Structures are given as structure tokens and as C-alpha cells.
Amino acid sequence: MNSQVPPHTLDSINFDELGFDGVRFDNRFLRELPADQETGNFRRQVEGACYSKVLPTPVSNPQLIAYSKEVAELIGLDMTKCDQEKFAQVFSGNQLIEGMDPYSMCYGGHQFGNWAGQLGDGRAINLGEVINEKNEHWCLQLKGAGPTPYSRSADGLAVLRSSVREFLCSEAMYHLGIPTTRALSLVLTGEEVLRDMFYDGNAKHEPGAIVCRVSRSFTRFGSFQIFAARNDEENLKKMVDYTINTDFSHLGKPSVDVYVNWLEEVCRTTAEMVLHWMRVGFVHGVMNTDNMSILGETIDYGPYGWLEGYDHHWTPNTTDASGRRYSFGNQPKIALWNLAQFANALMPLVKETKPLEKALESYSRTFEKGWQKMLSQKLGLDQFQPETDDDLTGELLEVLHLTETDMTLFYRTLAEIKTDLESAIDLSDEEILKPFMHVYYQPEKITPDDHTKISGWIRKYINRIATDKKPDEIRREQMNLVNPKYVLRNYLAQQAIDKAEAGDFSMITELLDVLRNPCDEQPGKEKFAEKRPEWARNKAGCSMLSCSS
Ligand code: AMP
Ligand code: MG
Numbered sequence: 411m412n413s414q415v416p417p418h419t420l421d422s423i424n425f426d427e428l429g430f431d432g433v434r435f436d437n438r439f440l441r442e443l444p445a446d447q448e449t450g451n452f453r454r455q456v457e458g459a460c461y462s463k464v465l466p467t468p469v470s471n472p473q474l475i476a477y478s479k480e481v482a483e484l485i486g487l488d489m490t491k492c493d494q495e496k497f498a499q500v501f502s503g504n505q506l507i508e509g510m511d512p513y514s515m516c517y518g519g520h521q522f523g524n525w526a527g528q529l530g531d532g533r534a535i536n537l538g539e540v541i542n543e544k545n546e547h548w549c550l551q552l553k554g555a556g557p558t559p560y561s562r563s564a565d566g567l568a569v570l571r572s573s574v575r576e577f578l579c580s581e582a583m584y585h586l587g588i589p590t591t592r593a594l595s596l597v598l599t600g601e602e603v604l605r606d607m608f609y610d611g612n613a614k615h616e617p618g619a620i621v622c623r624v625s626r627s628f629t630r631f632g633s634f635q636i637f638a639a640r641n642d643e644e645n646l647k648k649m650v651d652y653t654i655n656t657d658f659s660h661l662g663k664p665s666v667d668v669y670v671n672w673l674e675e676v677c678r679t680t681a682e683m684v685l686h687w688m689r690v691g692f693v694h695g696v697m698n699t700d701n702m703s704i705l706g707e708t709i710d711y712g713p714y715g716w717l718e719g720y721d722h723h724w725t726p727n728t729t730d731a732s733g734r735r736y737s738f739g740n741q742p743k744i745a746l747w748n749l750a751q752f753a754n755a756l757m758p759l760v761k762e763t764k765p766l767e768k769a770l771e772s773y774s775r776t777f778e779k780g781w782q783k784m785l786s787q788k789l790g791l792d793q794f795q796p797e798t799d800d801d802l803t804g805e806l807l808e809v810l811h812l813t814e815t816d817m818t819l820f821y822r823t824l825a826e827i828k829t830d831l832e833s834a835i836d837l838s839d840e841e842i843l844k845p846f847m848h849v850y851y852q853p854e855k856i857t858p859d860d861h862t863k864i865s866g867w868i869r870k871y872i873n874r875i876a877t878d879k880k881p882d883e884i885r886r887e888q889m890n891l892v893n894p895k896y897v898l899r900n901y902l903a904q905q906a907i908d909k910a911e912a913g914d915f916s917m918i919t920e921l922l923d924v925l926r927n928p929c930d931e932q933p934g935k936e937k938f939a940e941k942r943p944e945w946a947r948n949k950a951g952c953s954m955l956s957c958s959s
Contacts, residue, residue: 422505422507423508428492430487433486433541435509435511435538435539436539436541438652444460451558459516460648462514462560464559466502472598473597473600476596477497477594485550498597501597506537512537515536517630517633517635518635518700520635522698528560533556533565547626548624549627551624552620554599568620569603574619574906577593578921580711581922583708585925586928589707589708591703591709592623596918597620597621602616616911629653629705633704638755646758673770681745681774681776682706683707685780687708688742688784690818691717691818692716692897693714693724693737694741696713697745699752721738722738725737782799785803788821791874802870802871802874819941822890825890825893827845828882829876842868842869843864846864851941895931896925900952902921904951905917907951
């Protein structure tokens with residue numbers, strides 16, 4: 411009576427057959443947290459449980475199209491010994507490895523500022539937790555492996571275009587030094603998935619794909635909010651204590667004080683994550699509380715984008731075009747709003763608002779200090795000196811907004827200029843601006859006034875650098891460590907997708923390779939560092955993305 415779709419069974423194969431020498435699973439989340447008593451795979455409200463057991467839906471023709479060798483290594487998988495066909499069977503959900511025990515997690519969330527109730531892993535299925543040689547737990551999760559009890563009105567699947575984007579961006583972020591969930595593999599399923607990309611009645615079939623994501627934990631702010639919203643204090647406490655005992659054990663045994671310290675730590679790590687986003691020009695696009703990792707990792711790569719022209723109001727997400735809640739410049743503020751919702755979820759356990767409010771303050775403290783440090787590093791300054799640098803950085807952000815300025819190219823170009831004071835003083839405004847002309851999308855639109863302001867700022871910068879007495883080569887080296895040359899520009903991801911949809915997967919691997927060393931010069935790869943070509947200005951996928959994925 412209770413299960414409408416009988417659970418299918420999957421064959422298990424042995425670890426060793428995949429080159430997983432001596433690696434084992436230890437599914438703590440399953441073992442220690444309450445399970446949904448219902449085991450049928452049908453959509454429902456799941457109460458009093460942190461997860462539901464569910465099997466991936468078998469697919470017809472899995473094909474491995476890309477993998478990350480670093481993530482394979484992290485989980486103890488030797489890809490040189492790996493049978494790629496078997497690998498594709500496992501990481502498309504067709505076969506389980508001994509010790510895997512698939513489940514989807516229950517969580518809720520605030521979407522665009524409103525409480526949305528139960529969401530949960532609607533198309534994500536955890537396979538289990540691997541313990542690697544260093545005794546670290548890594549959760550493996552398939553995204554797009556079929557419906558789960560949390561799928562609501564959707565199909566549980568993912569298309570190739572969004573999977574390529576998730577796969578590449580997860581790894582690109584990692585190589586940029588940004589906390590993120592990882593991506594082990596990208597597999598085509600052989601199935602077709604119907605999507606109406608712009609919700610305009612033009613649905614079409616697209617190739618289905620599955621990414622295997624990897625993280626120490628996929629727990630989100632919403633994983634706690636769901637229990638608080640349901641007044642389920644018992645399970646809220648179980649989820650909180652479990653999370654502290656596993657991923658925050660350095661804070662000590664769970665107690666009211668530890669809950670508050672934990673919130674403070676989550677505030678700090680979240681601030682650090684957003685600072686990194688601001689450093690490289692990343693816009694997440696959907697910072698709902700269900701998309702905020704408790705580990706302060708970037709999670710759920712949907713309609714994200716990278717700044718081309720520097721613009722605080724820019725968002726790649728067409729669904730958010732009117733409100734711009736999740737625009738580039740709003741991200742720091744939204745992260746704090748999300749943390750406040752998370753703090754609210756801890757109220758039933760902490761019982762007092764004061765300590766929670768105090769812990770929340772650590773967000774702004776970390777952010778403000780980090781912001782100054784980040785900007786001074788981007789500019790190659792030894793230290794942020796408020797007397798001069800508040801103005802210098804404030805004016806910089808104004809100058810970057812004057813005319814469409816490619817953020818990534820701007821900082822790399824700034825690192826190259828000569829700041830030898832005597833020669834700089836003799837230069838005219840034209841000469842000062844000349845090396846920068848390629849960073850502007852519409853140089854013909856630079857007004858004489860813009861021209862004066864931009865060159866005025868560069869002069870100010872040169873004067874400021876002189877006070878540090880830092881040789882230009884050293885400054886350049888330092889700046890180039892924090893200002894990437896290669897980022898996953900929106901149009902590059904789209905070109906890789908267009909090729910992949912036509913059956914050529916080479917650009918995915920090529921981009922992954924370039925993005926492994928985003929700050930290096932990489933002679934011969936300069937075409938991947940070029941600013942967005944004009945054809946991509948208003949092209950779907952390059953500048954406009956929807957949540958349809
Ligand atoms: P997102 O905005 O992608 O974070 O998704 C919000 C919620 O919708 C999450 O619970 C997702 O698991 C769920 N969801 C998104 N896309 C699908 C899909 N194609 N099938 C089932 N659930 C989905
Ligand atoms: Mg999500």
C-alpha cells in the first residue's frame with residue numbers, strides 16, 4: 411500500500427574491480443541519523459527523518475566523458491587501473507560497489523527570501539561515504555540519477571549542459587583555491603531529457619547526464635531549518651550533534667556553548683567563501699539557504715556566472731533578473747541573511763537570541779577584514795592602510811564601473827604596468843591608459859571624463875605602490891597569485907557544451923586542463939583568457955542562464 415514504485419535492486423560489484431584498492435565505505439550518516447520508515451520511491455513529505463533510502467534509476471547507455479584525476483586520487487581510485495566501462499556503470503547509478511547504500515537527504519530552505527518548506531535531494535542520490543588512506547570520509551553523490559521522494563514535480567534528471575557546467579566549475583573553483591564541492595566524473599546516460607530552457611513553451615529533448623559530486627558533507631543550512639520549521643527539536647538536535655561530532659569535532663562535545671561556537675565558525679567560513687567569490691568575480695546565482703553548505707563550500711552549480719564587465723548588479727540568472735537578489739554585489743549581504751536564517755534554526759537548542767546574535771557578528775568582522783586584505787592582495791600592496799587605501803579601493807570600484815571593464819583582464823594588466831615613479835610621472839593620460847585598452851568591451855564609449863578618471867586612478871595607484879618600495883617583478887608575481895588569468899568564462903563553458911552536444915567532448919578536458927593552473931601564464935593557451943567575444947554578449951548560456959537544468 412505504501413510503495414507505489416517497488417524499489418529495484420542493483421548488482422553490486424567488488425571494489426577492486428574498479429581500482430579501489432583497499433578502500434572501504436563507512437556510511438556514518440545512514441548509521442547515526444534517523445531514516446525515513448517508508449522505503450518506496452514516491453514523492454512525499456518526509457517527517458522525523460534525515461534521509462530516505464532510494465536507488466538510482468538505471469540508464470540505457472552510460473558513457474564516461476570526463477573525470478577529475480585529482481578527485482579520483484582523493485578517494486583512493488586509481489584511474490590507470492580503472493575499467494572505464496565499469497566505472498561508467500557505477501557512476502551512472504547502474505551498478506553499486508559493495509558497501510554503497512544509496513539515499514537522498516531531507517532538507518528545506520528559503521528560496522528567494524521565502525520559506526519554501528521541504529525541498530531535499532530531488533535529483534541527488536548519495537552512494538555512500540568512502541574512507542581514504544588518510545582516514546578521511548568523502549561522500550559520493552550522483553546528481554541527475556532519477557527521482558527521489560524529494561523530487562516534487564520534477565523528474566530527478568539532469569541534462570548535459572548543466573552537468574558540464576557543474577563538473578567544470580567545481581574543479582575550476584578548487585584550483586582557484588576556493589572551498590567547493592568536487593566533481594569526480596561526468597557520464598552521459600544515453601537517455602533524453604525534456605527541458606523548457608527558458609520556460610517559454612519551447613521544450614526540447616536534451617542528452618541526459620550525471621555528475622558524481624564529492625564532499626566531506628552535503629549538509630546545508632536547510633538541513634537544520636527543516637526540523638526547526640517543523641518544531642521537531644529532537645531531530646534538530648540529532649542533526650546538529652551529528653554534524654558537530656563529524657565535521658566540527660575540534661569544537662568539542664556538543665553543548666549550548668559549542669552550538670554558538672559552531673555558528674561563529676560557519677559565519678567565518680561562509681565569509682571566507684564569499685570573499686573568494688568576490689576576488690575572482692564569481693556569481694553563484696541561486697544563494698537560497700538550501701544551497702548553502704554547512705562547510706562553507708560552494709555548492710549547487712546552477713545558473714552561476716563569471717563577471718565579464720565589472721558590475722555589482724550583474725546576475726547570470728534570468729529568473730532573478732528583476733529583483734537581482736543574487737547579483738554579484740549582493741552576495742556578501744545575502745550570505746549574512748542566510749546565516750541569520752541558520753541561526754534562527756538553532757534557537758530551539760540555544761534558547762537565547764543574544765549569543766546567536768553575537769556569533770553572527772563574526773561574519774561582518776571576518777568579511778570586512780578579509781575584504782581589505784583581499785583588495786590589497788589584488789593590488790599588490792604590502793598592507794591595507796586605511797588612510798590611503800579606503801579611498802584608493804573605493805575609487806577603484808567606481809572606475810571599474812565607468813565603462814564595461816573586464817575584471818579578470820584588468821587586474822592581470824595592472825600587474826604588468828611599470829610603477830617606476832619618474833617614468834610614470836612623464837606619461838600622458840593616453841600613454842597611461844594604452845596598456846589597458848584591451849580590457850574594455852566598448853573602448854569607443856569611454857568619454858573624456860572617464861578617461862581622466864581612469865588614468866587619474868592609475869596615477870594614484872602608482873604613487874601608492876611607490877610607498878611600499880616593492881620592485882615591479884615581485885609585485886607582479888604576488889598579484890598574479892590571487893588574480894587568475896584563466897576563469898571559466900561563460901562563453902567558454904557554452905562552447906564546450908555546444909561541442910559536447912554535437913558529440914565532441916574534447917573541449918571539456920581541454921578547459922579542465924587549462925583551469926588546473928588558473929594563475930599561470932600557460933603560453934599557447936591565451937585564447938582561453940580572452941574577453942567575451944561580441945557574438946556571446948546576449949547569447950543564451952553565455953550571458954543568460956535559467957534554473958532549468
Ligand atoms: P536548486 O534551485 O537547483 O537548488 O533546486 C531546488 C530544489 O529543487 C532542490 O530540492 C532540488 O533537488 C530540486 N530539483 C531541482 N531540479 C530538479 C529536478 N530536475 N528533479 C527533481 N528535483 C529537482
Ligand atoms: Mg540546490
